[in-house]
Structures are given as structure tokens and as C-alpha cells.
Amino acid sequence: MTSTDNKVGYxxxxxxxxxxxxxxxxxxxxxxxxxKLVIIFxxxxxxxARLSELQRAIPAxxxxxxxxxxxxxxxxxxxxxxxxxQVPPKVEYGLTDLGEALAPVFEHLxxxxxxxxxx
Amino acid sequence: MTSTDNKVGYxxxxxxxxxxxxxxxxxxxxxxxxxKLVIIFxxxxxxxARLSELQRAIPAxxxxxxxxxxxxxxxxxxxxxxxxxQVPPKVEYGLTDLGEALAPVFEHLxxxxxxxxxx
DNA sequence: CCGCATCCGCGACGATACTG
DNA sequence: CAGTATCGTCGCGGATGCGG
Numbered sequence: 189m190t191s192t193d194n195k196v197g198y199x200x201x202x203x204x205x206x207x208x209x210x211x212x213x214x215x216x217x218x219x220x221x222x223x224k225l226v227i228i229f230x231x232x233x234x235x236x237a238r239l240s241e242l243q244r245a246i247p248a249x250x251x252x253x254x255x256x257x258x259x260x261x262x263x264x265x266x267x268x269x270x271x272x273x274q275v276p277p278k279v280e281y282g283l284t285d286l287g288e289a290l291a292p293v294f295e296h297l298x299x300x301x302x303x304x305x306x307x
Numbered sequence: 308m309t310s311t312d313n314k315v316g317y318x319x320x321x322x323x324x325x326x327x328x329x330x331x332x333x334x335x336x337x338x339x340x341x342x343k344l345v346i347i348f349x350x351x352x353x354x355x356a357r358l359s360e361l362q363r364a365i366p367a368x369x370x371x372x373x374x375x376x377x378x379x380x381x382x383x384x385x386x387x388x389x390x391x392x393q394v395p396p397k398v399e400y401g402l403t404d405l406g407e408a409l410a411p412v413f414e415h416l417x418x419x420x421x422x423x424x425x426x
Numbered sequence: 427c428c429g430c431a432t433c434c435g436c437g438a439c440g441a442t443a444c445t446g
Numbered sequence: 447c448a449g450t451a452t453c454g455t456c457g458c459g460g461a462t463g464c465g466g
Contacts, residue, residue: 203351207421215420301334302326
């Protein structure tokens, strides 16, 4: 894929929709937000993570935003939230099937990240 | 810090990093924002688009945000901006090689969008 | 100690009107 | 047609408090 002659004959769309524009924008809405993609990315490398673990894995995020975005992701059926009623409290987060279905997206996103200059 | 404990043994569903976490988060930063992904998505189906065309394609976005996000994407080397000095003014936007490299990401993202319930 | 909610301040974002 | 200016709203960061 290193050849640049791929641009020749670039008349049609290089990305096939595969879904309606409304579905696409709806999907983008549930992935937008300052930390959602980062959270999902971390949940891929640690499928069952406590809140404190996610905090340690993503030091830049505040606890408030972490909880807030996790709840939103839970509402959208992307992450699971399991509360263990005990002392000290223990809440574990994970990915649903829908969340794990994002794996190929992240794989290509990460290879793209490795490709770009970073700026 | 980057030497995170490699507690392997996870199921094969995990995503292979393929790049550093810093690169990943840097990449996510340049794709975050309310409309950037939608704009890129539209630029895939219309590789050379004027501002008014993008406005028509994305009715929900305001002109201010459209220009603002396009400038940010241009700064990050994802979209190109071509000004034609004439009357009436004509400015065309397109994808750079880096932007077009996002194609596989969008393909999987769109198939994921078609899969999820939408909500 | 861990998970979570609340109050405050700022910057991103939405809506409208205006300029070249 | 492309872009700017202005104002109001809301997402987000920071700090604090509270229950288990």
C-alpha cells in the first residue's frame, strides 16, 4: 500500500457507505466526547477494569469525566458496568458485544495513528 | 510508564496496539470535535467539495463550526483547502493522503454503525 | 480507601446577523 | 459564496464533600 499511484482514477468513492448517513451520524454521536474513544481503547487491553485502574491508565482524565463518559457509553450499550456491593466498593467496567465489535475500527485507527506525523 | 505490565493471557478479542499510547491519543485528539469525523466522512463521498456543498451535505452543522473544524483539520494535515481568487469566491476542500488513509477506519466504522441499534 | 455527586470557572459549541 | 463577529448555552476540567 506504499504505492501512491492509488490516486489515479479516483473518481468514485473510496469508502462505501454500507449504511445510511443517519446511522453513521448516530454512531458518531455515541463515540464523540473528549474521552470515549480513549476509554474504549483502554478497555480493549484490559477487558475487565475497575474505575481506579482506568484512572491510572488514563492519567489525564478526571474522575468526574471518566464516570460521566462511562455512564454515557453504558447507556449506548457499548460498555458494561458491574457493581460489587462490598467494602471497599468495587465497580468493574467492560465491553459489550457491540463495544467489542469496534475492534477492527480501532485496529485501523491505531495503524493510522502510527502512520501520521503526530504534529 | 509506557512499560505497562504485560499481563497477557487475554482473549484474542483484544486490539493489537500497533503504536504507542501517546501516538494513539494524539491521533484521537485531531479527530475529536463535534463534526470532524462527519466532515471527513462527507469528503470521502465528495472528494472535492466547496463549503456550500458541505453545508448542504451536513445540514445540522453551522457555518462557523464547519469553517472552524475544516481549518483545524487542515492544520493537522488531514484536509486540503484551495482558494480560487475570483468572483464569486470559490474555496474547495479535499482530503490529503493522510486523510485518505483513514478510509479503512471509516469502512469498519460504517459497518459498525449499520450493526448497532442506533438509539 | 473507593466510587460518585455537586459547585464553580472556562472554553468549545450553537444561533443569528453582518461584511467583502 | 466564503468568512467574521457577537452572544448564549453546554461540555469539560478542578476542587470539595459524602457514603460505603
